[in-house]
Amino acid sequence: xxxxxxxxxxxxxxxxxxxxxxxxxxxxxxxxxxxxxxxxxxxxxxxxxxxxxxxxxxxxxxxxxxxxxxxxxxxxxxxxxxxxxxxxxxxxxxxxxxxxxxxxxxxxxxxxxxxxxxxxxxxxxxxxxxxxxxxxxxxxxxxxxxxxxxxxxxxxxxxxxxxxxxxxxxxxxxxxxxxxxxxxxxxxxxxxxxxxxxxxxxxxxxxxxxxxxxxxxxxxxxxxxxxxxxxxxxxxxxxxxxxxxxxxxxxxxxxxxxxxxxxxxxxxxxxxxxxxxxxxxxxxxxxxxxxxxxxxxxxxxxxxxxxxxxxxxxxxxxxxxxxxxxxxxxxxxxxxxxxxxxxxxxxxxxxxxxxxxxxxxxxxxxxxxxxxxxxxxxxxxxxxxxxxxxxxxxxxxxxxxxxxxxxxxxxxxxxxxxxxxxxxxxxxxxxxxxxxxxxxxxxxxxx
Amino acid sequence: xxxxxxxxxxxxxxxxxxxxxxxxxxxxxxxxxxxxxxxxxxxxxxxxxxxxxxxxxxxxxxxxxxxxxxxxxxxxxxxxxxxxxxxxxxxxxxxxxxxxxxxxxxxxxxxxxxxxxxxxxxxxxxxxxxxxxxxxxxxxxxxxxxxxxxxxxxxxxxxxxxxx
Numbered sequence: 001x002x003x004x005x006x007x008x009x010x011x012x013x014x015x016x017x018x019x020x021x022x023x024x025x026x027x028x029x030x031x032x033x034x035x036x037x038x039x040x041x042x043x044x045x046x047x048x049x050x051x052x053x054x055x056x057x058x059x060x061x062x063x064x065x066x067x068x069x070x071x072x073x074x075x076x077x078x079x080x081x082x083x084x085x086x087x088x089x090x091x092x093x094x095x096x097x098x099x100x101x102x103x104x105x106x107x108x109x110x111x112x113x114x115x116x117x118x119x120x121x122x123x124x125x126x127x128x129x130x131x132x133x134x135x136x137x138x139x140x141x142x143x144x145x146x147x148x149x150x151x152x153x154x155x156x157x158x159x160x161x162x163x164x165x166x167x168x169x170x171x172x173x174x175x176x177x178x179x180x181x182x183x184x185x186x187x188x189x190x191x192x193x194x195x196x197x198x199x200x201x202x203x204x205x206x207x208x209x210x211x212x213x214x215x216x217x218x219x220x221x222x223x224x225x226x227x228x229x230x231x232x233x234x235x236x237x238x239x240x241x242x243x244x245x246x247x248x249x250x251x252x253x254x255x256x257x258x259x260x261x262x263x264x265x266x267x268x269x270x271x272x273x274x275x276x277x278x279x280x281x282x283x284x285x286x287x288x289x290x291x292x293x294x295x296x297x298x299x300x301x302x303x304x305x306x307x308x309x310x311x312x313x314x315x316x317x318x319x320x321x322x323x324x325x326x327x328x329x330x331x332x333x334x335x336x337x338x339x340x341x342x343x344x345x346x347x348x349x350x351x352x353x354x355x356x357x358x359x360x361x362x363x364x365x366x367x368x369x370x371x372x373x374x375x376x377x378x379x380x381x382x383x384x385x386x387x388x389x390x391x392x393x394x395x396x397x398x399x400x401x402x403x404x405x406x407x408x409x410x411x412x413x414x415x416x417x418x419x420x421x422x423x424x425x426x427x428x429x430x431x432x433x434x435x436x437x438x439x440x441x442x443x444x445x446x447x
Numbered sequence: 448x449x450x451x452x453x454x455x456x457x458x459x460x461x462x463x464x465x466x467x468x469x470x471x472x473x474x475x476x477x478x479x480x481x482x483x484x485x486x487x488x489x490x491x492x493x494x495x496x497x498x499x500x501x502x503x504x505x506x507x508x509x510x511x512x513x514x515x516x517x518x519x520x521x522x523x524x525x526x527x528x529x530x531x532x533x534x535x536x537x538x539x540x541x542x543x544x545x546x547x548x549x550x551x552x553x554x555x556x557x558x559x560x561x562x563x564x565x566x567x568x569x570x571x572x573x574x575x576x577x578x579x580x581x582x583x584x585x586x587x588x589x590x591x592x593x594x595x596x597x598x599x600x601x602x603x604x605x606x607x608x609x610x611x
Binding site (some may be wrong): 021024025028029031032035036038039052063066070073077239242243 | 523538
């Protein structure tokens with residue numbers, strides 16, 4: 001573990017040496033080295049540890065930092081404080097690496113709060129509008145205010161289990177009194193960070209006012225800090241608060257639904273992506289709230305997938321902003337920039353979430369198995385019916401659209417079978433269909 | 448279409464129409480006025496066959512991309528120097544795509560027995576084979592000796608919900 005930390009320290013020092021693009025090669029090779037840690041499950045009493053959860057988050061961090069550097073090349077070209085920018089980026093990398101790999105609760109809290117400083121500097125230093133000052137204040141105050149109960153809870157947990165190590169959390173809590181209140185007290189900071197509905201107001205402000213790289217970091221990694229913290233803390237409370245699962249699931253899902261309606265009203269592209277991030281994280285919260293293994297792992301995969309997808313969408317909105325000087329909802333990009341429009345379509349399909357439906361099904365598996373026959377018949381017969389409609393189409397785009405419905409019907413049929421093969425067939429159908437239909441739509445645009 | 452028109456007009460004329468039917472209309476403009484459609488090689492007078500556009504050798508070379516011009520399209524990495532722009536483009540794509548994505552996927556795919564999954568499958572099959580050969584049940588219902596399990600009494604449980 002120390003080799004990664006020392007190399008990241010080295011990168012921090014290198015940020016004073018007028019380098020910019022060379023960071024990419026170092027970060028990529030660091031990330032490749034981190035790949036070999038996949039097998040490790042170091043849950044020791046030392047300061048750093050690594051398990052599958054940390055591994056995913058750290059690899060995501062490395063990748064997002066690379067993308068942030070790539071998207072901010074204009075700072076080097078225009079000589080806009082690029083040395084300080086790379087310093088802030090490397091500081092962010094270091095703090096996030098510490099956050100995800102430390103095995104001490106108090107250290108986790110310090111680095112969790114510490115990661116606010118670089119993102120605040122990014123928003124205030126490299127943001128575009130005067131409103132960024134208010135956005136930075138919202139970001140800081142929301143998170144700091146919400147994490148004070150977390151600090152108190154950490155001291156209480158440390159006193160209860162006899163130490164601050166995260167490995168002690170798995171011994172669980174035996175207290176029945178006030179445990180639900182204690183649970184809510186502990187996870188409030190993570191709910192704000194996630195962000196859950198009702199406490200999500202900082203996110204649209206911060207995302208809109210942040211520069212492209214700041215938005216990518218916020219959406220890509222910093223929201224996942226909330227998920228990560230929730231996943232660690234929930235191990236401590238386990239079965240004692242399982243009756244609160246309905247609260248978390250409804251907060252996640254209904255909040256996500258409400259926010260997705262707000263999405264429909266948005267004019268600003270960045271605000272739209274920000275609200276969609278809230279919706280996706282609501283889904284992740286719903287998965288966590290189910291208290292099942294599948295919901296737990298679905299939260300992790302949603303985090304990784306959303307991190308990659310949202311960062312890509314923010315980058316594309318930045319491309320539009322560079323050309324139009326505002327990131328409003330423009331049309332007609334297939335004519336002017338077809339490659340970018342194709343990328344936009346690809347990321348939007350990913351954002352729509354070919355996989356979200358499977359996550360939803362995952363944690364409801366046992367309860368709605370009786371619906372499997374309905375799902376299979378709806379999927380297959382519906383797909384067959386729609387394919388007949390395909391045959392009558394004259395317009396190429398309508399034909400591709402109906403064929404997409406037919407393919408998704410097939411995926412739904414596979415999912416409804418509740419078997420491993422059906423599930424994996426749905427996954428592959430979604431991925432393959434996402435690639436193929438986006439290619440077909442692009443070609444139809446060319447024609 | 449024109450043939451249909453001719454047939455119908457001939458039928459009509461046989462039926463008794465003595466009016467001058469437009470049997471010989473061809474909807475082709477023969478006007479020599481300037482037209483809306485731009486034609487590169489418009490010539491007045493009869494069309495000369497073969498009507499081909501000939502290109503000079505320099506134009507052919509340009510079309511094939513064999514001639515280097517002063518005009519170059521930046522990939523976004525540098526707007527002043529073409530060499531710098533190309534260098535950075537190759538560098539970034541090599542690092543991110545070739546090394547990051549391709550090499551990374553290769554490493555991830557071929558990591559040795561990631562998280563002990565292969566071992567677990569192998570061990571499970573070995574255990575199944577062993578138990579089948581010994582005639583033991585495949586899954587012992589008393590995996591943990593019941594004598595070692597201490598359950599709370601009914602008085603201790605009280606109204607506590609049991610969630611299985």
